[in-house]
Amino acid sequence: MTILPAEFLSQLRQRLPASGLSLEDGELSNYSRDESSLPAQLPLAVAWPEDASQVAAVLGLANRYRIPVTPRGGGSSLEGNSIPSRGALVLSLEKMNKVLEVRPEDFQVRLQPGVVYDDLNRQLARYGLFFAPGPSSGDVATVGGMIGNNAGGLNALRYGVTRDHLLRLQVALADGSLVWFGTRAMKTSSGFDLVRLMAGSEGLLGIVTEIVLRLHGIPERRTALAQFPSLENAARAVSEIMTSGILPGALELMDTESIRHINQYKGWKWTETPTLILEFHGTPSGIEEEVEIAKQICLQQEALQFEIATTPARRDQLWAGRKEITNAEKALFPDRIMLKGDIAVPLSQFVPTVRQAQELGVRYGLTVSIFGHAGDGNLHWHTLVAPGDAQALSNGQQAARDLIRYALSVGGTATAEHGIGLGKREFLVEEHGPAVEIMKKIKQALDPNRILNPGKMFPEE
DSSP states (O other): OOOOOHHHHHHHHHHSOTTSEEOOHHHHHHTSOOSSSSOOOOOSEEEOOOSHHHHHHHHHHHHHHTOOEEEESSSOOSSSTTSOOTTOEEEEOTTOOOEEEEEGGGTEEEEOTTOBHHHHHHHHGGGTEEOOOOOTTTTTOBHHHHHHHTOOOTTHHHHOOGGGGEEEEEEEOTTSOEEEEEOSSSOOOSSOOHHHHHTTOTTSSOEEEEEEEEOEEOOEEEEEEEEOSSHHHHHHHHHHHHTTTOOOSEEEEEOHHHHHHHHHHHTOOOOSSOEEEEEEEEOHHHHHHHHHHHHHHHHHTTOSEEEEOOSHHHHHHHHHHHHTHHHHHHHHOTTSEEEEEEEEOOGGGHHHHHHHHHHHHHHTTOOEEEEEEGGGTEEEEEEEEOTTOHHHHHHHHHHHHHHHHHHHHTTOBSOSSSOOTTTTGGGHHHHHTTHHHHHHHHHHHHOTTOOBSTTSSSTTO
């Protein structure tokens, strides 16, 4: 049985708060998995630093003793990104959860990485500002974790993903040093863009300890629901809206199965048919024009209905329908294994990719729910498998592989916002080819002893 060296633990305790380290079985179990369906892995210890100097001290010690470190935010990762590496110390950033400074005149906020997305936006609302990406797991996802996966979300279509909001980062490197990347200026062409390098690095290059984010003003909003006779009609409406010259704040797709699950979970009576949730941001007059353009496009694609939410309560209900698909399926099928995945393709390939996802479900005899951020070509799918049904599990995994390879074949990506982690390592070389060797050289330069989240991302690990 692997154990941590006594001298390492002694020094670690000296550098952390009294309640900042645990080797208790219950705590280790709590940090052994994330929201993926991948097997759990017990860490050897869990540490809770409270500031950047403590993170740096932990990494310096771990580097000296060659102890693997897996950083963790809210644990909402879907590809095993925060499942502990073998023999690892989990470094949880959840206690580093302070908003340090809001600069409304600069549209900026400085904060620690453990701040939860929804909590941050509640604090920013008093200034008329918000951090835009809008992950569906915003009630648990931390900003540090969003950086690690370069998370997108409901608003990424109009405002960009997490990396598009990063201005300046303090990073603890593997050797225990603390460095700042970036600038508070809204644009720069000075040197390599190390800030964007950290976005999507999944804790393999360093651990972000402080963040300066770019913010946006909270806009006027209109939210609408459009329902269609087929998934293909809905997908074509998405394509035509995106080529019409308007840019929605959000454009979300749910298939019939997703709507059925939401109805059962919420006790609602939505028509069980493919559905779009659309949101438009801007000035009142501009929004009304965009809503009308989108409405006409949807009607041309045989929309069964096009409803504009006229009250905040109805708007919140529409978004609850989209955001709670995962919660609904967990509650309705508590004994099922849920296989989750996401891809993204060029917009011209969105309709064929939706068709391909449907055909794979039929071919492998699976019940698949399809939804996602349709406006930027990002498709999510869930497959529910009964425990012990090895054939269904194998079919679900193979269907996911086939869909990912289809996405790659049409110029897409294996992962739009969930990262590679453990679940998609086999596709890294297929997507990036020889460029993976450059990634490895960057990893080696910043983490020569390979203590930072080893086993993730690179297939041979």
